[in-house]
Amino acid sequence: MPRSTTARIDLDALRNNYRAACERAGSAKTMAVVKADGYGHGIARIASALSDVAPKYAVACIEEAVAIRAAGLFQPVVLLQGVHAADDFADCVHRNFEPVLHVEHQLDWLEQGGYAPDVWLKVNTGMNRLGFRPDDLPAVMARLEKMSAGAKLQGFVGHFACADDASSPMTAAQTATFETATSPWPLLMKSVGNSAAHFIPGQPLFDWSRPGIMLYGGSPIVGKTGPDLGLEPVMTLEAPLITTRVVKAGESVGYGGAWVAERDTRMGMVAIGYGDGYPRHAGTDTPAAIGGRRIRLIGRVSMDMLAVDLSNAPEAGEGDLVELWGRTVGVDEVASCAGTISYELLTGITSRVPRTSY
Template structure:
């Protein structure tokens, strides 16, 4: 491997983060969400690391679920967006997938199809997200139809929070109240808790948790959280300094000349750019770790390279290791400098970056 870009995936950290999620609700089971290639970490590798412990896996669609089956994973797989066509249903039944049902047309497909065996379904309730799901007042009738449907086995209620990563936001209490009335009325098992709710909303835990981004050591919160503070970073994205330039005061660095040196600067060029998935909109000042020391990105990120300030790091030079995020620098902190969230940084990492797996 010549270009020194790499993403080290710490599988042991993912296992510990899953255990931390389970520890928040000892009586509940937990779906390990591995959609979007396990948030960029590698769905098959992550699922194999969790195979002994995970109660189920969560993916967006049947293609992601089949990838797990083809790799030999046998746990139940929840299809969080459900199914899109009736011809998926025989495969779902054969492979033991658990689809979400969030719309009338899906329910009609279940009522009309013939299957070799009935399937469990996760009935989605729209408690305020207004993306997918049935309005709460319609849910009892949908449950009655599902119970009358020969293709349906168990029914579980689910919903998704809009603001659970904002503990002071009143929307979560509203959604909990809307869902709670239904759960009491229908007496069904339920799944509400995404990562934020796992860590901050114990009243949302119910029978099934759905930890996602927390498995990968990233916090969804802007403020400190005592559970999130225990998460272990699961990805270290790194590269090396490939060139060093002495840039005089008054000269600019990079495309658009957006950074001008107010004094002589020592600038390091790093083999990492938006072609690797590092965000082009990262601002000057975005932290990086060079040779174990904290410094900053300067100038505009280009496709294959970015530039960092080595002025106060005389020990750093060509070949020095650069951590873009990971164990020394939280991906959540980098995300704030990029005016985005850690989810996007992790999932947008491109295939050009080799994933290297360890169990540390």
Template sequence: MPRATVARISTEALRHNYRKAVAMAGGARAMAVIKADGYGHGIQTVARALREDASKFAVACIEEALAIRGAGVTAPVVLLQGPHSPEDVATSADQDFELVIHSEHQLRWLEESVRVPALWIKVNTGMNRLGFAPADIAGVMELLGNAELASRVTGFVTHFACADDANSDNTARQTACFLDAVDPWPDLSRSLGNSAAHFLEGQPLFDWTRPGIMLYGGSPMIGQLGPELGLQPVMTLEAELTSVRTLKPGESVGYGASWTATGETPMGIVAVGYGDGYPRHAGTDTPAWVNGRRIRLIGRVSMDMLAVDLTEAPDAKPGDKVELWGRNVSVDEVAQHAGTIGYELLTGVTVRVPRVHE
């Protein structure tokens, strides 16, 4: 019989969050970002769940786009990293994938291709990862025009570096830089807004937004949890208590004896650990939930198990289900205790944890 450690996926919560993104986007449309295996939720499940709502999806690479087609979903898919080889251009033309073009070598592949799919041109407005410099956009468009590819250009895209910080003026600077760079082509679409941009008061969102983490209930904003933003958690990571005992004063638990009981402490062992994707650095005082009560972790997280203090849930017993994150404990809160972000926790749940779709 398998362990009771599972990740429960609520497709209704997913749809709620997507619809919230659409409502917050105002006049813009929202392409659902479902890269990284749907942020750990299962890319095919996510694509099927949103197929009636989302008119366009976005992923990082062609393998992810093909997985969407494998799910029977036919909506256009934007490849945010564009083609990784000349073959990707032809495949994209066949499959109705749209390519984000950000580099000169990708432009050469387009010139050499018999058929070219819809294109987006990426403008580097300060993130400094991918994209053409604003001063180079005119040259890029001229090259595409000379290669008779201009008709395939759908629009322009950029990515914000600091939209998660409502106090930063960097997003406004990037927006102004972008608008100046693309001003000569007012009829082409513009896509700037990531999840965080939906929550920035007064931030223009133009034609297409790209909600990602907010679809899964995680917060894109510094200092705020997903539920505080009106988002519903899509994944509930759940495991069971496998052992319950009482620690005596002076007894420690786990590797390194990093936590020691100062008084009699009811303790439970939960069948989940960093081998399942639960963060090793989430230590003592990280919250969990059992039998309607909030409890806390104690000691270090092991590969296959962790310890919890059951003082607040004295009736808990082996077999009881423990929520590590989900409806009662935000994944963002766990991430804060682990010194990371909810994105990493959701995408890091390993394959040995079954996804149960509800």
């Protein structure tokens, strides 16, 4: 019989978060970002749960778009990295994928292949990862217009570098750059709104917003948790207590003797570790919960196990489930203790942990 370590996926919470994104997007339509295996929740499960409300999906790469089609879903899928080989444009045409063009060689492939997919252009407004600089747009547009196959340009996309930080002036600067760069083509659609942008008062989201982490209940805003923003946790990560014992005052627990008991302490070992994707750097005092009561980690997280202090849950025993994150303990809290962000935690849960949905 397998251990009961599980990631439980609340599909109602997912749909509620999507509706919240739509409300914040105002007149903009909302494409659901389901890349990275649906942020670790399972791309087929997530996309299927949103199929009756999401008019379009967004992913990073074509293999993720193929997984959506394998789930029997037919909404358009935007490929945020575009294509990685010339032949991929044929798949884009036949499977209704919408690649984002962000570099010259993608234009070369499009010209040489004679395909006419729906495409978007990425505008580099200052993040300097992908995209054409604003001054390059007229030449790029001229190339697209000359292509005999006539790729159908849907519009322009951008991406914000600092939208998670309300005090940063960069988002306003990037928005202004984007608006100026795309103004010669007012009939084409525009999309810049990541999750964080939904929470910036007065921020234009143009024609399409692209919520990601907020769909899964994680916070896109520095210093805020998902619940602070009215979002519901979608994943509850649970694992069983497999033993309990009393650690005597002066005794240590785990590798390196990193935690030493100041007094006799009842502790438990939980069947989850960094081999399952739980963060190794979540140390002593990282919160967890059992039976709705908050408890804490003690010592170092090992590959397959971690230790918890059961002082606040004296009735807990072997077989009881420990919530590592979920409704009692937010994933953003755990991420903060581990020195990272909820995006990494959710996408990092390994295949050793089964996902179940309800």
